[in-house]
Amino acid sequence: MQFQCKGIDYFIYIEKNEKVMSTLTQFCKDQNIKNAKISGIGAVKETGIGAYDTEKKEYFQNHFDDVWELVSYEGNVTLKDGEPFVHAHVILSNHEMKTVGGHLFETTVAAVGEFFLRKFSGDAYRELNEDIGLPCICLENKLESLL
Amino acid sequence: MQFQCKGIDYFIYIEKNEKVMSTLTQFCKDQNIKNAKISGIGAVKETGIGAYDTEKKEYFQNHFDDVWELVSYEGNVTLKDGEPFVHAHVILSNHEMKTVGGHLFETTVAAVGEFFLRKFSGDAYRELNEDIGLPCICLENKLESLL
Amino acid sequence: MQFQCKGIDYFIYIEKNEKVMSTLTQFCKDQNIKNAKISGIGAVKETGIGAYDTEKKEYFQNHFDDVWELVSYEGNVTLKDGEPFVHAHVILSNHEMKTVGGHLFETTVAAVGEFFLRKFSGDAYRELNEDIGLPCICLENKLESLL
Numbered sequence: 392m393q394f395q396c397k398g399i400d401y402f403i404y405i406e407k408n409e410k411v412m413s414t415l416t417q418f419c420k421d422q423n424i425k426n427a428k429i430s431g432i433g434a435v436k437e438t439g440i441g442a443y444d445t446e447k448k449e450y451f452q453n454h455f456d457d458v459w460e461l462v463s464y465e466g467n468v469t470l471k472d473g474e475p476f477v478h479a480h481v482i483l484s485n486h487e488m489k490t491v492g493g494h495l496f497e498t499t500v501a502a503v504g505e506f507f508l509r510k511f512s513g514d515a516y517r518e519l520n521e522d523i524g525l526p527c528i529c530l531e532n533k534l535e536s537l538l
Numbered sequence: 539m540q541f542q543c544k545g546i547d548y549f550i551y552i553e554k555n556e557k558v559m560s561t562l563t564q565f566c567k568d569q570n571i572k573n574a575k576i577s578g579i580g581a582v583k584e585t586g587i588g589a590y591d592t593e594k595k596e597y598f599q600n601h602f603d604d605v606w607e608l609v610s611y612e613g614n615v616t617l618k619d620g621e622p623f624v625h626a627h628v629i630l631s632n633h634e635m636k637t638v639g640g641h642l643f644e645t646t647v648a649a650v651g652e653f654f655l656r657k658f659s660g661d662a663y664r665e666l667n668e669d670i671g672l673p674c675i676c677l678e679n680k681l682e683s684l685l
Numbered sequence: 686m687q688f689q690c691k692g693i694d695y696f697i698y699i700e701k702n703e704k705v706m707s708t709l710t711q712f713c714k715d716q717n718i719k720n721a722k723i724s725g726i727g728a729v730k731e732t733g734i735g736a737y738d739t740e741k742k743e744y745f746q747n748h749f750d751d752v753w754e755l756v757s758y759e760g761n762v763t764l765k766d767g768e769p770f771v772h773a774h775v776i777l778s779n780h781e782m783k784t785v786g787g788h789l790f791e792t793t794v795a796a797v798g799e800f801f802l803r804k805f806s807g808d809a810y811r812e813l814n815e816d817i818g819l820p821c822i823c824l825e826n827k828l829e830s831l832l
Contacts (some may be wrong), residue, residue: 393824437640484786492631530540637777677687
């Protein structure tokens with residue numbers, strides 16, 4: 392991987408055959424990034440994406456082994472059990488321009504992986520919400536429904 | 539909802555059963571945010587999305603009542619009639635990883651709603667453009683086509 | 686086109702019948718923007734999108750002449766042969782909410798084109814990578830695989 396940092400903005404290039412989620416997670420640990428917004432594009436392979444079943448309270452996963460364009464990657468970094476945790480959703484497109492999307496488990500760069508990470512100097516963390524069944528984000532200011 | 543603010547960046551968590559567009563719009567009013575970029579991911583339900591018919595000059599709308607992953611939310615805040623107005627486009631994915639997309643009317647968080655808002659300290663506003671039939675953005679610097 | 690600049694953030698409105706890629710590229714040249722992140726939404730027509738064939742090492746292209754919602758535009762600006770170069774991936778949706786996506790060659794605004802550009806004050810550039818067959822991003826800090 393390669394990166395360049397200017398202030399709180401990081402330009403990140405994940406190289407061919409490197410794993411996206413593991414690389415970004417390790418990068419946040421190494422750089423002491425606790426909270427961030429990440430977005431990017433590229434071309435990927437060996438992709439596991441899924442969705443959360445809100446009734447069964449579990450994720451299921453689908454695999455796409457061949458090369459797809461990564462047409463959208465949008466994610467965030469929060470602390471989970473004290474460590475940086477990356478949560479991202481992606482959209483992929485194939486050679487017929489067909490798209491699939493979902494929660495990203497892992498994917499490997501097939502050609503290029505071009506990302507921007509913007510550090511957020513907060514301390515947002517995740518804590519299990521039993522009603523939802525997922526570790527959910529906890530932020531400083533909690534407001535009753537605004538409506 | 540919950541939020542944390544650092545400088546001009548807001549990390550926003552919209553909670554289960556809260557409406558996304560109404561919550562973000564009310565938040566901008568309460569925080570005096572006139573212009574911004576918003577992006578996010580999550581899982582949503584009771585979603586109304588549509589498209590603009592450029593010939594009939596009207597939006598039509600489709601409804602997706604069940605739970606979909608919110609795989610991309612990209613929007614902006616401008617002033618319309620002096621009040622903050624959120625314009626957003628989304629892409630949703632279902633349990634078969636199929637995607638649908640469009641202009642977002644409203645959607646409700648089904649599990650989590652994780653957003654970043656970046657304040658833009660300008661005064662961009664919308665004014666009806668009769669040729670297009672929509673309130674269009676007006677910015678400080680207007681240039682002839684650059685090409 | 687219209688724009689407003691606050692610090693390193695640009696709010697950009699590309700108007701009906703203006704080309705998106707050419708306009709953004711020319712804007713970067715005029716404003717001396719070498720590196721940036723760009724994202725946006727809108728409604729477009731006469732769109733050329735494609736994908737990279739990693740075996741043949743070439744892009745192929747598909748055309749969508751009619752009006753589609755631009756539901757996601759995510760791109761970056763780097764230097765290629767010393768000039769600003771925009772690389773972007775998009776997702777479009779039609780009146781049935783169907784989505785298509787890919788690498789964006791060019792598209793023309795059909796109604797509105799609403800973009801944010803965030804300048805990155807670096808000097809990232811692209812250089813041909815013969816293994817991949819594409820001009821790939823080169824950044825200041827090069828790390829061995831982090832895993």
